[in-house]
Amino acid sequence: MTEDPQRRDATGEADDGHHQVHDAPPADVPVRVEERAVLVGEVDVAAARAALMTLGVQGSPSLDRLSVAETKALLSSIVGIEAALDAVRARALVRLEAAVKEDCLQREESPRQAMQVARSEASRMLKESRSVAGRSLATCRRLVQSMPGMLTALAEGTLNPRSVHTVGSAMGPVPPHVRELVDTMLTAQLPDLQDCGTREISDHVARMLHALDPEGAAERHRRAMKDRHVTITREDHGMASVRALIPAIDAARIRKGLSVAAEGARAAGDRRGHQQIMADMFADALVGRGDGIDPTTLDIGIIITDRSLLAPAHADAATIEGFGPVPYDHVREAMLRAVDSGGEDTDLALTLRNLYADLDDGQLVGVEARSRAFPASLRRFLTLAHQTCRAPFCNAPIRQMDHIVPWSQGGATSLDNGNGTCGGDNQKEESGESVRVIHDEDGTRRTVEWTTRYGQKSRRGGINFDPVGTYRRQRRRQLAESGIAGLPAPPAAGSSAPAHPALPAATALDGVPLSAAETPPVVDSPLETAPPPVPSAHGTGATGEEPALDEGSSANGWSTIYRAFDRLQLRIADLPIIRPRPVSDDVLVLLDDMARGSAPRPSRPPGPTDAPEPPAH
Template sequence: MFVTDLEPPPPGPTLTDTRPSGVFGLELDFATRDEQWLPDAELVDAAVGFDRLIAWASARQSAVLAEFARRGGDGSIRPVTAAVPAREWAADEIAMALTVSPGSARVRLAVAARLDGALRGTREVLEAGRICPSRARLIADRVALLPDAVATVVQDRVLPKAPGQTWAQLDAALRRAITAIDPEGAAERHRAARKERRVDVFAQDDGMATLWARMTAPDAAASFEWLTRLARGMGADDDRSLDQRRADLLAAALTGKLVIRDPTADPVVTAPVSPGKPLITVLVPYSVLTGFDDAPCEISGYGPIPAQLARDIAADAVWKRLLVDPVSGAVLDHGRSTYRPPAALADHVRARDVTCRHPRCRRAATTCELDHVTAWQDGGGTGEDNLAALCTAHHDLKEQPGWRVVLHPDRSVEWTTPTGHTYLTAPYDHRV
């Protein structure tokens, strides 16, 4: 008797999910020896495989550096103690061996030691090839000034989602976790950092320069928002890019040349630009407003801020109500009574999405376009269930041949690339 209804065996490991190792490196090398014959999807998988191999090698090197750093000054395998001093020349040795400066070598040894101790979980995820070296270094940098116990708690909070996040997304998650776990320290660090606000200029090539400013997050976000609004309001006849308009507007404002002209007046009326209060979205739990706790708050498109800073902003702000599901963290309702339904709907979608819904983009939804996920001409409606915030670049990408975007009922957005790979962006979790 022949059995014909047996299910096929599950697929074996691929270049994207095999645990990296030295043997995996050989397999990867063999699989890509004739890369010109590989289909597009396998080239992408191979690129992921090499990224995982790099992460594994970085973790193994970190373990070696940590072992080297903790040995006694005489080179013995005894751990460093009060009786067995550390090697004073360790950084110099590593600097010469790796062709880096002594300062860089000291930092690498310090990071390796932290990854071998309080941040051991980060090194394990790195060794498994699930995060890249730059993101492991980011975790170490963000918690560098925190006590080991607090650093470990922050690490454990962000690691589960870290493999699916970009550097910027992980950075925001780290800042949010630090603010949540150590609110008093976050407020103190903000007060100290605020004293360092300044403006500087750096010369560049070809007659150009960079004007650099360090200021509070609300001031920076509001400044950029108004530059963007003014730039977009300059009309379709202006052939400059949005970036060029922002730069020119900033220069004109700071040199006293930025004015508003009313060509309909007789004579033409000219007045300095005074746009009033900028619009920035600040997510603040009700418990913070009432002073019940100091949970972290957030500026849309920037990231977490301390509770006290959010309360300061709230004292001089126009408020809009958001009803948030306490279980899922999703926006259920955006209270508004002064605008027509289309404006309320736009506000609701932007409040729901917070940022561009491309999986790797953090552009604030307030500066994004609202896209009909299913095109209007294809029967898509203008409703919350068919609208998503997309920045201009990713709105254009969505319309390119081979790309497919689906907005699911739970408001997650699924992107499918021309090679058939899929990426999911979950709806923003408004819970702290």
Template sequence: MEGKSTAVDGRRSARSAVASARVCLGQIDIGELTDAERLQLVAELERLKGAAVAAQARAVDAVRRSRESSCPRDALRSVGSEVALARRESPALGDRFVGLAQAVVHELPGALAALEGGALGERGVVEVVRETATLTREDRLEVDARLRGLYERLGWRSLGRAARRVAAELDAASVVRRMERAVAARRVGVRPAPDGMAYLSVLGPLREVVGAYAALQSRAAAVVGGGCPDEGPEGRGRGAVAADTALRLLSGRSPGQVQPVEVHLVMTDRSLLGTGGPGGSSMTPARVPGHGSVPAPLARAWVRGAGPASVWVRRLYTTPDGRDLVAMDSRRRIFGGLLRRMLVLRDDVCSTPWCDAPIVHADHVRPAREGGPTSLVNGAGRCARCNQVKEAPGWAARVARASPRVLELATPTGMRLSSRPPPVLGWGSDPPASGPSVGGSGPGQASRGRPPSRGRW
């Protein structure tokens, strides 16, 4: 019994030591330091971040090995999701960190030592692991040996290039095969940008992407130079003309044609009509589900610019405080599936804490096989990954409260987290909370952790 008690105390002391160090950082009196001391503190904190990543990697690899010995192979995917919850990031990044931990602990001892010593950061080790992903353990050890003197000297981009060069020298065939397989992963993605903008990215073969870019630039130069009688620059620069051309061609529009795709825009009636009053402001921002908020004047301009024949208005019914969506006008049935659409409008993105992936599946919180109803209360929007992982042994979810909605998630290792959908008009539309605004929530109390990450750059 004494040995068991000592082990438990050791585990508690490790966690307590880290927690105490975190609290001490918040108590540093920056005002008492000189500028030189402040910069020295910044440098030391950066080294501390590397050491923290090393400790995380060793802990995550131990979890992976423990789960491999006790769980079926098809259940190991849930480890990445649990790691993502612990690190407050998406499941894809959780998977990446599980792979990084395995590589660093077992195949890159020099990188692990550099992390523990604070000479290397997480971004640098991610690049090294990525560029050596196709190599054998022996070749990875060779890459690590060659880079040992460079971990302290190079930035993360240069480290990635150096690792890629050594990998191509040691096993050119595997690098070529990886490049060939990468073609199958070509895709198009979209992510929000500041100021009501968004990035549309195309991942494809280098020669084709460079060729498409060159064609856009050539067209833009011709338009700006007055060489295209069917289109004028109208005060636009080459960059704006290239962007307009790409978006028009990708959406299949002719010049001047409106966007032939439905875009959801959630806004109050006062913001739509531009008339404020005691009942509400006409400047309440609108929300594009899955992409964030836009100012009311810009949303009104979008509606006006689309033309009356292209705008459909559907009423949304909310709770008395206007926070949560409870029903919607169902008179228009062109696209069907109004219940699923309500889930998307309510949850915005995947309801798993910190996932932020687009909603793909409308999921039963209480499974239908257990009598769970197909209803708004028992429904949750999830990405495909999170919907599949929750079926692994040890995962559980329940609706703890219907309004304001609280969804509780439990993992195989005992983590319990709560998730709340955003207000119907988006995060930041709630009135200010009373009391301290920071520093009191553990992961089991966090409300999904998403508001701070929205729009991060």
């Protein structure tokens, strides 16, 4: 399978040289950008935005008098406008990227640096981190250049934006010709998909991809395995969420193990909710608290076709119960490992022990190895003060300490010149960005200003640990300045009215001594870094004796037997290994039909000459 030129979108090394699929003439809709107006056709976008903004902020008596039917019509129009704008935004982002690249080429800069600059510009416009903006650029590029059907579905509101962008994101590692096939097939099936949820549409696309390009599915799985990681995100009210990107079979085991343990606890009289018990046992297993999960063999339902067993080059996607489709290669490797292990029932327990035991190894050393010349005490202080990457709109964990004024340019290793950043934003110079410290009149560092090549400015300082106290002090200073117009007067003595309508009475300014609000809380706790998981050395473990059989028929009347393996070690010793073919016959037929402009021919059952050779014994 040839390498897709856009597979490296996430690294900033993508090549957008793939031409658009259809040569349809562009619509005759003029776009004019004037000094104080943006005109699309005859629509003044700025004026429309101002009217909608006023309506949204202040409301309207006529809006309040709308009936249910009229309100639904209004909402339908709003959703339609949002869908159309989302499609226009996709094209505008692609044009922004192309314009930036043209400018960078004139500056004799590399394509990779041009991509970084475009990502920074898009980040400011979208008010998202550079990482999110880069993914948006890549997804929009695929939709505009390779998937006109999905772009039309987005513009017309047939599918919601999240579903369309999920499809576009899934097309990242897919060859262009397969993208075109998926787009054509999805467009034809829109009547059956337009009321489906995003997850179902995503599963639908995954099955399509596996059927159209089974070898590519195996390669994509191997590449996705390299991206496994763990992220820990702070949530509200003292909570946090843990997300791990791991192989689907391992995830199914973990979920089943937690669920079975929770059911057992409930049966024994535990009155916590099922999900609460699962969460508690998950944390207990990771930190070594309590008894953990009983390492018994679990039933993990996996549905797989006989064609996958006999002819892996033409394999269908396997389906893990409750998780959806996964590449057959992933399941096949797990089955072969199960055979090699001798089929012992302790395989799952060993897998879980290996997974959890390895969580404490390696990553902390790697993190410390990335530290620069900042002393440990200064690094710890900056980490506490900044909490997350200080680049605009970025919420990634701090991975590196950045010299705001580079060390090579005489920048000091000091508190004022230090900034906690993630690995990507530490390479700000490559993105055409400049950064400087903003001091107040007393020379104290207050914030850091980031400026893109094209003049977009953003400022971000450290974490405010006392936002209410900051607000009170600012309001006191404002109220003390008699020359400021439009500020509410201080409440009368003894009044319980709040000092500002946005604050409840309990937060009124009067009666709160400044000393109670001016001293920020003291933070003194060790930093905890959660290492990513290490892939297990085994792949399977399930119970059951006989496979459940189910028969389904295709449009042509021939059937494929689906085997639900309750035990992956069941009768798979003779699993054949057939040399994969670059592209399946069905893909070639579809491509040939598309080239001639005709409708794709339906697939046919394998004939005598197409049947796979039986395995050698």
